[in-house]
Amino acid sequence: xxxxxxxxxxxxxxxxxxxxxxxxxxxxxxxxxxxxxxxxxxxxxxxxxxxxxxxxxxxxxxxxxxxxxxxxxxxxxxxxxxxxxxxxxxxxxxxxxxxxxxxxxxxxxxxxxxxxxxxxxxxxxxxxxxxxxxxxxxxxxxxxxxxxxxxxxxxxxxxxxxxxxxxxxxxxxxxxxxxxxxxxxxxxxxxxxxxxxxxxxxxxxxxxxxxxxxxxxxx
Amino acid sequence: xxxxxxxxxxxxxxxxxxxxxxxxxxxxxxxxxxxxxxxxxxxxxxxxxxxxxxxxxxxxxxxxxxxxxxxxxxxxxxxxxxxxxxxxxxxxxxxxxxxxxxxxxxxxxxxxxxxxxxxxxxxxxxxxxxxxxxxxxxxxxxxxxxxxxxxxxxxxxxxxxxxxxxxxxxxxxxxxxxxxxxxxxxxxxxxxxxxxxxxxxxxxxxxxxxxxxxxxxxxxxxxxxxxxxxxxxxxxxxxxxxxxxxxxxxxxxxxxxxxxxxxxxxxxxxxxxxxxxxxxxxxxxxxxxxxxxxxxxxxxxxxxxxxxxxxxxxxxxxxxxxxxxxxxxxxxxxxxxxxxxxxxxxxxxxxxxxxxxxxxxxxxxxxxxxxxxxxxxxxxxxxxxxxxxxxxxxxxxxxxxxxxxxxxxxxxxxxxxxxxx
Numbered sequence: 001x002x003x004x005x006x007x008x009x010x011x012x013x014x015x016x017x018x019x020x021x022x023x024x025x026x027x028x029x030x031x032x033x034x035x036x037x038x039x040x041x042x043x044x045x046x047x048x049x050x051x052x053x054x055x056x057x058x059x060x061x062x063x064x065x066x067x068x069x070x071x072x073x074x075x076x077x078x079x080x081x082x083x084x085x086x087x088x089x090x091x092x093x094x095x096x097x098x099x100x101x102x103x104x105x106x107x108x109x110x111x112x113x114x115x116x117x118x119x120x121x122x123x124x125x126x127x128x129x130x131x132x133x134x135x136x137x138x139x140x141x142x143x144x145x146x147x148x149x150x151x152x153x154x155x156x157x158x159x160x161x162x163x164x165x166x167x168x169x170x171x172x173x174x175x176x177x178x179x180x181x182x183x184x185x186x187x188x189x190x191x192x193x194x195x196x197x198x199x200x201x202x203x204x205x206x207x208x209x210x211x212x213x214x215x216x217x218x219x
Numbered sequence: 220x221x222x223x224x225x226x227x228x229x230x231x232x233x234x235x236x237x238x239x240x241x242x243x244x245x246x247x248x249x250x251x252x253x254x255x256x257x258x259x260x261x262x263x264x265x266x267x268x269x270x271x272x273x274x275x276x277x278x279x280x281x282x283x284x285x286x287x288x289x290x291x292x293x294x295x296x297x298x299x300x301x302x303x304x305x306x307x308x309x310x311x312x313x314x315x316x317x318x319x320x321x322x323x324x325x326x327x328x329x330x331x332x333x334x335x336x337x338x339x340x341x342x343x344x345x346x347x348x349x350x351x352x353x354x355x356x357x358x359x360x361x362x363x364x365x366x367x368x369x370x371x372x373x374x375x376x377x378x379x380x381x382x383x384x385x386x387x388x389x390x391x392x393x394x395x396x397x398x399x400x401x402x403x404x405x406x407x408x409x410x411x412x413x414x415x416x417x418x419x420x421x422x423x424x425x426x427x428x429x430x431x432x433x434x435x436x437x438x439x440x441x442x443x444x445x446x447x448x449x450x451x452x453x454x455x456x457x458x459x460x461x462x463x464x465x466x467x468x469x470x471x472x473x474x475x476x477x478x479x480x481x482x483x484x485x486x487x488x489x490x491x492x493x494x495x496x497x498x499x500x501x502x503x504x505x506x507x508x509x510x511x512x513x514x515x516x517x518x519x520x521x522x523x524x525x526x527x528x529x530x531x532x533x534x535x536x537x538x539x540x541x542x543x544x545x546x547x548x549x550x551x552x553x554x555x556x557x558x559x560x561x562x563x564x565x566x567x568x569x570x571x572x573x574x575x576x577x578x579x580x581x582x583x584x585x586x587x588x589x590x591x592x593x594x595x596x597x598x599x600x601x602x603x604x605x606x607x608x609x610x611x612x613x614x615x616x617x618x619x620x621x622x623x624x625x626x627x628x629x630x631x632x633x634x635x636x637x638x639x640x
Binding site for chain 1 (some may be wrong): 232234286287288305315319323326327329330331333334337348366
């Protein structure tokens, strides 16, 4: 649910990086942070324990102004992956415009991936998000592991699903940008439709998408 | 420090906050007084709309920016532009920290409340289910006992029905088998009686036709005089025996019918009228009878059998009195409930001979009688009891001993659960 504030001429989008514990959600966001120009990125907000486990969320604010002067703000969140933090995950997921599901490519993590994906679906229902229509991309992270689940197996397994698969190694930044741009393209599409429904915004999906594209290629 | 609205109120933890709300997480006065020496004068803060809400007003203002947006202004009359910009940067750091604290505390507060709410819900569910189990456990024992009782009663009734059926079957067999020979014995005895008379005529004829002395000698040798004298008595006695056997067989018929009799709704008055008639027919006067009877009570019974059963009990009482004392019939009704049928209790009380414990014990045994041989076959009370049992009722005898009288208590289920007819 994009948040449009006419008085401040601002539209705010929210995307959430979801997935099992230690799958590399924060690493994705940090990598994105490093790719963006300092003008377009806000201060990254991280709450981690000493073992690098996300406690509440990570937040990377991203923003730019369109030619018409509207501020397009993106709040890029990660959820805590640990099972115990479900209520926090729910609150962070609430009102999301798009979700990137970050799965772990390790063979041992299949069950955790599946459980977390089910949890995503259940929490979408609980916070009133239509899972069928939610812009969603799936990223299999940690492709640099010595023996990851082969890409072909993954693609076979997910061939019936409507969501795009991305292979990534967030630690080196590989695949992070593509995942992000794909997610933004899908989210912006649905956000533009929503804004069009409100009939209040002089901004097109292309304009916003181009904005992000420029940002992501800024460095 | 004030707390702002939390996500549990439905407001998201990451909503945009105006400057005034962010300052709920900052000690504004302390901030201003620590900045004042750096600014070299008094400081004021305005919100995004230019409204002063902290410190003193001034002429020159430096915008406070947070994530590409101006959220307020910092003003100081004395500070130069560069100093003011530096001071604004310090306030912005404070604002970001406040934002951070606000988001985390709202999120955490909401999550904790959500967890608490879920736990409470689960706890309530557990309590409800515990309560259900407690009730179940409490009633379980009772229900098992009730079921067990029903089962036992059914079992008893079934066994009783089986016993009655097999007894009826046996009685029917005996009645049938005995009746046939009885028929021809009876017929033969009658013929034999006639034959004796014919022999007597023949003897008389012979005596007239031949030498009387030879005939007389042969006659006496054969002891014909005694034979002709005794033969009719023998036959007569045999015929009485046949009548008694016939009576037994007809009594046994009561048993035959009891297990498969057709039942109908009957008023007690109707049944008792038949009972008195039958009793008179059997040669017993009902003159000494006193009754306190609810004649309108409705029974579900077979008229023929029920009157036979009650008549046997009444005759038994009258015989016990042997013309002296009195016999009383009393009834009492117990109305039924929705679960249980009502009952009629009918007591036949006599002031007669009474019974010894031994007699009481055997009173219902077939062929048991305390009366002189030939005056009864000892099946009356046996048949009564079988008939009453076949009607779902019961009978019990009570006596305090010889010469104290006897009370027979009969219980019969009321028709239609016991509501008034």
